[in-house]
Amino acid sequence: xxxxxxxxxxxxxxxxxxxxxxxxxxxxxxxxxxxxxxxxxxxxxxxxxxxxxxxxxxxxxxxxxxxxxxxxxxxxxxxxxxxxxxxxxxxxxxxxxxxxxxxxxxxxxxxxxxxxxxxxxxxxxxxxxxxxxxxxxxxxxxxxxxxxxxxxxxxxxxxxxxxxxxxxxxxxxxxxxxxxxxxxxxxxxxxxxxxxxxxxxxxxxxxxxxxxxxxxxxxxxxxxxxxxxxxxxxxxxxxxxxxxxxx
Amino acid sequence: xxxxxxxxxxxxxxxxxxxxxxxxxxxxxxxxxxxxxxxxxxxxxxxxxxxxxxxxxxxxxxxxxxxxxxxxxxxxxxxxxxxxxxxxxxxxxxxxxxxxxxxxxxxxxxxxxxxxxxxxxxxxxxxxxxxxxxxxxxxxxxxxxxxxxxxxxxxxxxxxxxxxxxxxxxxxxxxxxxxxxxxxxxxxxxxxxxxxxxxxxxxxxxxxxxxxxxxxxxxxxxxxxxxxxxxxxxxxxxxxxxxxxxxxxxxxxxxxxxxxxxxxxxxxxxxxxxxxxxxxxxxxxxxxxx
Amino acid sequence: xxxxxxxxxxxxxxxxxxxxxxxxxxxxxxxxxxxxxxxxxxxxxxxxxxxxxxxxxxxxxxxxxxxxxxxxxxxxxxxxxxxxxxxxxxxxxxxxxxxxxxxxxxxxxxxxxxxxxxxxxxxxxxxxxxxxxxxxxxxxxxxxxxxxxxxxxxxxxxxxxxxxxxxxxxxxxxxxxxxxxxxxxxxxxxxxxxxxxxxxxxxxxxxxxxxxxxxxxxxxxxxxxxxxxxxxxxxxxxxxxxxxxxxxxxxxxxxxxxxxxxxxxxxxxxxxxxxxxxxxxxxxxxxxxxxxxxxxxxxxxxxxxxxxxxxxxxxxxxx
Numbered sequence: 001x002x003x004x005x006x007x008x009x010x011x012x013x014x015x016x017x018x019x020x021x022x023x024x025x026x027x028x029x030x031x032x033x034x035x036x037x038x039x040x041x042x043x044x045x046x047x048x049x050x051x052x053x054x055x056x057x058x059x060x061x062x063x064x065x066x067x068x069x070x071x072x073x074x075x076x077x078x079x080x081x082x083x084x085x086x087x088x089x090x091x092x093x094x095x096x097x098x099x100x101x102x103x104x105x106x107x108x109x110x111x112x113x114x115x116x117x118x119x120x121x122x123x124x125x126x127x128x129x130x131x132x133x134x135x136x137x138x139x140x141x142x143x144x145x146x147x148x149x150x151x152x153x154x155x156x157x158x159x160x161x162x163x164x165x166x167x168x169x170x171x172x173x174x175x176x177x178x179x180x181x182x183x184x185x186x187x188x189x190x191x192x193x194x195x196x197x198x199x200x201x202x203x204x205x206x207x208x209x210x211x212x213x214x215x216x217x218x219x220x221x222x223x224x225x226x227x228x229x230x231x232x233x234x235x236x237x238x239x240x241x242x243x244x245x246x247x
Numbered sequence: 248x249x250x251x252x253x254x255x256x257x258x259x260x261x262x263x264x265x266x267x268x269x270x271x272x273x274x275x276x277x278x279x280x281x282x283x284x285x286x287x288x289x290x291x292x293x294x295x296x297x298x299x300x301x302x303x304x305x306x307x308x309x310x311x312x313x314x315x316x317x318x319x320x321x322x323x324x325x326x327x328x329x330x331x332x333x334x335x336x337x338x339x340x341x342x343x344x345x346x347x348x349x350x351x352x353x354x355x356x357x358x359x360x361x362x363x364x365x366x367x368x369x370x371x372x373x374x375x376x377x378x379x380x381x382x383x384x385x386x387x388x389x390x391x392x393x394x395x396x397x398x399x400x401x402x403x404x405x406x407x408x409x410x411x412x413x414x415x416x417x418x419x420x421x422x423x424x425x426x427x428x429x430x431x432x433x434x435x436x437x438x439x440x441x442x443x444x445x446x447x448x449x450x451x452x453x454x455x456x457x458x459x460x461x462x463x464x465x466x467x468x469x470x471x472x473x474x475x476x477x478x479x480x481x482x483x484x485x486x487x488x489x490x491x492x493x494x495x496x497x498x499x500x501x502x503x504x505x506x507x508x509x510x511x512x513x514x515x516x517x518x519x520x521x522x523x524x525x526x527x528x529x530x531x532x533x534x535x536x537x
Numbered sequence: 538x539x540x541x542x543x544x545x546x547x548x549x550x551x552x553x554x555x556x557x558x559x560x561x562x563x564x565x566x567x568x569x570x571x572x573x574x575x576x577x578x579x580x581x582x583x584x585x586x587x588x589x590x591x592x593x594x595x596x597x598x599x600x601x602x603x604x605x606x607x608x609x610x611x612x613x614x615x616x617x618x619x620x621x622x623x624x625x626x627x628x629x630x631x632x633x634x635x636x637x638x639x640x641x642x643x644x645x646x647x648x649x650x651x652x653x654x655x656x657x658x659x660x661x662x663x664x665x666x667x668x669x670x671x672x673x674x675x676x677x678x679x680x681x682x683x684x685x686x687x688x689x690x691x692x693x694x695x696x697x698x699x700x701x702x703x704x705x706x707x708x709x710x711x712x713x714x715x716x717x718x719x720x721x722x723x724x725x726x727x728x729x730x731x732x733x734x735x736x737x738x739x740x741x742x743x744x745x746x747x748x749x750x751x752x753x754x755x756x757x758x759x760x761x762x763x764x765x766x767x768x769x770x771x772x773x774x775x776x777x778x779x780x781x782x783x784x785x786x787x788x789x790x791x792x793x794x795x796x797x798x799x800x801x802x803x804x805x806x807x808x809x810x811x812x813x814x815x816x817x818x819x820x821x822x823x824x825x826x827x828x829x830x831x832x833x834x835x836x837x838x839x840x841x842x843x844x845x846x847x848x849x850x851x852x853x854x855x856x
Contacts, residue, residue: 103735347782355826358823
């Protein structure tokens with residue numbers, strides 16, 4: 001479904017993404033992991049058109065979308081969320097989600113009612129008329145997902161939708177994501193919360209200093225102490241242990 | 248068509264006028280460089296400074312150049328108070344709000360002047376107002392020559408102040424890294440107000456140098472405000488050297504453009520430069536893209 | 538629907554004004570107020586809904602005004618056709634300016650300053666070309682017939698203006714319940730987030746420019762026909778630019794009724810000041826400027842935010 005080949009991007013001499021290739025299969029949930037500053041978010045930005053790659057290609061559903069504008073890529077069916085949530089502050093949750101729904105629905109009433117459906121799916125049904133700026137962190141993360149989901153994407157790129165959530169909130173979100181996949185949306189996520197990666201991911205890539213250094217089933221990757229020590233660093237090892245203890 | 252005997256005086260006139268423009272733009276670029284705000288009231292504040300110079304002359308017979316001891320400090324205090332009391336409180340997270348509030352201030356200031364002083368044109372007559380000096384065969388009025396020297400000296404002094412004094416270093420620290428500056432104990436609001444005050448104080452210098460060869464009306468700022476913005480974007484936002492060079496370039500463009508296209512059409516060159524720079528090279532001609 | 542009813546009822550009531558108000562003076566005050574409400578709403582489409590603050594909206598006003606005047610004086614084009622052309626020119630110039638500025642990513646204060654510079658460029662051009670009458674201005678021949686869009690009765694001018702204004706307010710009412718309006722607000726509040734979910738921010742901003750420029754152009758046509766005289770300062774000077782943004786900001790940007798409230802309040806203040814202070818030159822503008830400063834400081838979402846105290850919404854839209 002998504003084919004990334006030899007993608008590279010340099011910022012002022014720093015190779016943020018270095019010759020990365022990966023393939024996401026239709027209907028899967030896969031994860032991109034790695035320490036902070038590994039280039040995961042930059043990779044998302046390159047795939048979805050927010051940055052123009054220096055080299056390499058992105059193919060989505062068999063079509064070359066390298067360097068296309070973000071809104072065109074979204075219209076093709078590949079939609080991202082932001083790690084730092086970007087709500088339309090001052091608009092209600094319903095209105096926020098409706099902007100996504102409007103991608104394929106011209107009618108206002110229909111878009112607003114679709115927003116309600118989507119809100120129900122992500123557990124925001126009781127906060128439809130709340131100002132997006134007044135949501136909690138967990139609520140805003142859900143709103144990010146809801147807005148993207150309302151566009152009826154084929155592939156959803158979720159950038160750390162669980163960062164900043166407490167363990168019980170994380171437990172609530174995991175089935176939401178699984179249900180989205182079960183409804184036919186392929187999912188690629190960036191995640192630090194290893195518990196989520198373990199439970200959701202069928203395939204994972206490890207990114208470090210812009211390069212892919214390992215791939216495989218999450219359990220085999222994270223269970224391998226050599227991978228943790230050599231590639232993820234001690235910070236990740238701690239987080240991993242923490243994530244398990246929390247679970 | 249462009250005979251050097253006509254062209255050279257035009258260029259010389261442009262350079263000296265441009266130095267004055269630069270002086271006005273210096274304050275604007277300092278304020279932008281530090282506070283990252285666009286002070287739309289800059290022209291109106293210049294008008295205030297010109298009226299102070301004018302009334303010091305009218306009421307006390309104080310020569311404009313002697314006003315240099317009074318007007319810049321007064322303007323500094325005004326600027327400091329405006330930033331602390333009004334402009335600094337207006338942002339609410341959107342830079343357009345600053346633009347709006349300074350627009351509002353300029354409307355108030357200009358029309359107060361209109362109410363108090365009427366729209367009559369006021370000038371200061373001095374013994375040297377009409378004397379000239381010769382530069383390579385072309386004559387320029389003495390006040391313009393003085394203004395040129397004053398502009399260069401002021402730019403150098405500002406540059407030295409920013410690089411050599413503690414306050415200058417604090418200002419640069421705040422300009423670069425506001426949060427970090429706050430963490431190391433710099434009073435950011437004070438530094439902002441000081442920068443704004445200095446920027447407005449420079450207008451006081453400009454007014455003293457401008458008045459002998461110019462005039463004042465409540466609307467006099469209009470003619471300068473877009474020119475000053477143009478210079479600031481041309482020279483690169485926040486750059487003193489850029490403002491000096493940008494001012495002189497604009498002065499020459501205006502003078503030579505006026506010679507070739509006529510007075511009113513000549514000004515189009517300035518706005519064309521402004522638009523083109525903002526569209527294609529918003530970091531200015533000398534700046535680097537961030 | 539409730540809001541549409543309210544809007545139509547308000548305009549119906551306003552339409553009665555010439556039947557009730559007999560004094561030319563007060564009818565003129567009403568014309569000025571409705572005129573402000575029109576240009577304030579035109580500004581609001583771009584500034585309040587799409588979030589792009591213009592400081593040079595007189596540009597589109599002036600283009601519309603000169604279009605109807607020049608076509609009429611030099612080519613004998615009937616002003617009713619000129620009305621359509623003036624609105625089209627206003628929209629066209631707005632799209633051209635928007636295409637240039639948004640293509641190169643100008644936002645915020647830079648956009649504001651560039652619109653101002655464009656208005657200045659047009660002012661200088663109008664000052665230098667013979668067919669606009671240059672600095673002396675252009676005069677439309679007096680011929681007070683409805684077919685020439687000139688009326689003996691001031692009330693007829695008022696109704697013409699009210700019709701234009703109603704068209705503008707209906708457009709904004711429609712925006713409030715349309716995909717385009719939702720996308721404008723999304724672009725205003727967060728352009729990147731909007732792009733990520735498929736909003737073509739560039740196209741949305743251009744459409745906002747077109748609508749905004751269209752109604753400014755209409756206002757220009759009205760002005761030219763009402764006063765039968767134009768010069769570059771009137772057409773492209775800062776007065777209309779400032780009035781348009783002031784009315785919208787005071788009333789509440791991004792709201793349907795905000796500009797109308799802003800226009801009424803500002804003209805009430807200025808008439809009140811006339812009564813209290815006599816006609817001092819500049820007194821009006823001192824009040825306007827002070828109101829602008831106070832609004833930005835203490836009520837950045839305008840008077841409209843008073844009408845819904847429980848909500849913190851900027852958009853202020855009813856579902």
